[in-house]
Amino acid sequence: HQAQAHARGREVLLHEPAGGDPDKLTLVKARGSLVWDEAGKEYIDCTAQAWSNNLGANDPRVIEAAIEQTRRITHARPTFHTPALLELAELLVSIAPDGLDRVGFTLHGSMAVEMALKLALRNRPDARHVAVLHDAYHGRSITTMAASWPHPGNAFGVLQPQFLRLPRPDLYRPRPGLTADQDTEMTLRIVRDILTKGTEGPVAALIYEPIQGNGGHNGFSARWHHGIREICDELGIMLIIDEVQTGLGRTGSMWASDHYGIEPDVLVFGKGVGGGFPLAGVLAKNRFAAFLPGDDQLTFGQFPISVAAGLAAVRAIIDDGLCDRAAAHGEYATERLREMQTRHPLIGDVRSPGLMVSIELVRDRVTKEPATTEAHAVFELAQERGVIFGESRYAGLGNLIKVKPPLDISRDHLATALDVLDEVLTEVEK
Numbered sequence: 001h002q003a004q005a006h007a008r009g010r011e012v013l014l015h016e017p018a019g020g021d022p023d024k025l026t027l028v029k030a031r032g033s034l035v036w037d038e039a040g041k042e043y044i045d046c047t048a049q050a051w052s053n054n055l056g057a058n059d060p061r062v063i064e065a066a067i068e069q070t071r072r073i074t075h076a077r078p079t080f081h082t083p084a085l086l087e088l089a090e091l092l093v094s095i096a097p098d099g100l101d102r103v104g105f106t107l108h109g110s111m112a113v114e115m116a117l118k119l120a121l122r123n124r125p126d127a128r129h130v131a132v133l134h135d136a137y138h139g140r141s142i143t144t145m146a147a148s149w150p151h152p153g154n155a156f157g158v159l160q161p162q163f164l165r166l167p168r169p170d171l172y173r174p175r176p177g178l179t180a181d182q183d184t185e186m187t188l189r190i191v192r193d194i195l196t197k198g199t200e201g202p203v204a205a206l207i208y209e210p211i212q213g214n215g216g217h218n219g220f221s222a223r224w225h226h227g228i229r230e231i232c233d234e235l236g237i238m239l240i241i242d243e244v245q246t247g248l249g250r251t252g253s254m255w256a257s258d259h260y261g262i263e264p265d266v267l268v269f270g271k272g273v274g275g276g277f278p279l280a281g282v283l284a285k286n287r288f289a290a291f292l293p294g295d296d297q298l299t300f301g302q303f304p305i306s307v308a309a310g311l312a313a314v315r316a317i318i319d320d321g322l323c324d325r326a327a328a329h330g331e332y333a334t335e336r337l338r339e340m341q342t343r344h345p346l347i348g349d350v351r352s353p354g355l356m357v358s359i360e361l362v363r364d365r366v367t368k369e370p371a372t373t374e375a376h377a378v379f380e381l382a383q384e385r386g387v388i389f390g391e392s393r394y395a396g397l398g399n400l401i402k403v404k405p406p407l408d409i410s411r412d413h414l415a416t417a418l419d420v421l422d423e424v425l426t427e428v429e430k
């Protein structure tokens, strides 16, 4: 089955890697945190399908809402409302960090980031610059690729806006001779310096992920978040927090911004908000709500089926207490992984919070040399045994194993996934 599908894919799909991807599955069914391939094999899904099923896959409440909306009206032009659109907007504002009281919808995280950038430039028409961090990931549209790492320059033509790359502190690999705290302080000083004098014109916005996802699960200290807020306030720079990956309960709070006490001017959401349907958007302070008619209307920008599914999904995330469940599962998983770290020399670092869990594999705990081939072997062996872990072969570091299942995974499935991880680590370390 699989070999045939790979051969057909290479013939016809634009996005098929040239060498083929032997781990690629053809999925036919999903329920909660389980998926099945064409041959009927069952897997525990620790990726939540690109970290987007925060609520388990095919939740009946979401499917019902989508079917009901499909029967009524599938599509409405972007200048019209549907009832669910207003309900979802009000619900999101009610759970948003303080002060964010306007919502804009679109279908992809990349487009939501572009919406946030457009909003920033609309509010600072004199500015051409937007500040971004090293190892950032903000999407795969041309503009958001330019904002991400590695910087593709202007391979796709002239890009607007111009991205000003800022250094970031590193909690696992601070600058030589510095503690993580000192590294954070020094990086904040450098950032302040760059933003004050390092540009040819004003900076409209600074955008970053509260925990960098695809760039390697790089977290920051509370001091960093507060320091950046201070710098942005001082210099009149809009602070955009990209919560496409961290939002909707993933980190054990509704938003990572809540977890760290960040006060964004604009928050970008996506992935988990649609309950498995494409949906994303922006929450912004009222004073920035400055779109003019025509600025940001996409044909399917507020696609009614996605919005109806999203309304059911966000309600379910709240009703089922999934933020607390993610926090509890995350504590359990990190505790088990820390215990494994005492037995497995490959585990250099264990990262959380919530179910944004990962381990970084290293060949040597002192030099922290990335164990990339080993990580890939772990991923492959686990998949053979029916557990799909997240890895980052195509984005960021290739030596992370990510444990990011749906937030409502059962404790049994989570325990089984970690047992399998333990076994395959032993095998790879042989």
Ligand code: PMP
Residues within 6 Å of the ligand: 107, 108, 109, 110, 111, 113, 137, 138, 139, 140, 209, 213, 214, 242, 243, 244, 245, 270, 271, 280
């Ligand atoms: N921002 C972040 C932080 C992301 O992780 C992603 C997706 N991995 C995006 C933006 C882009 O989202 P999408 O793939 O839905 O365009």
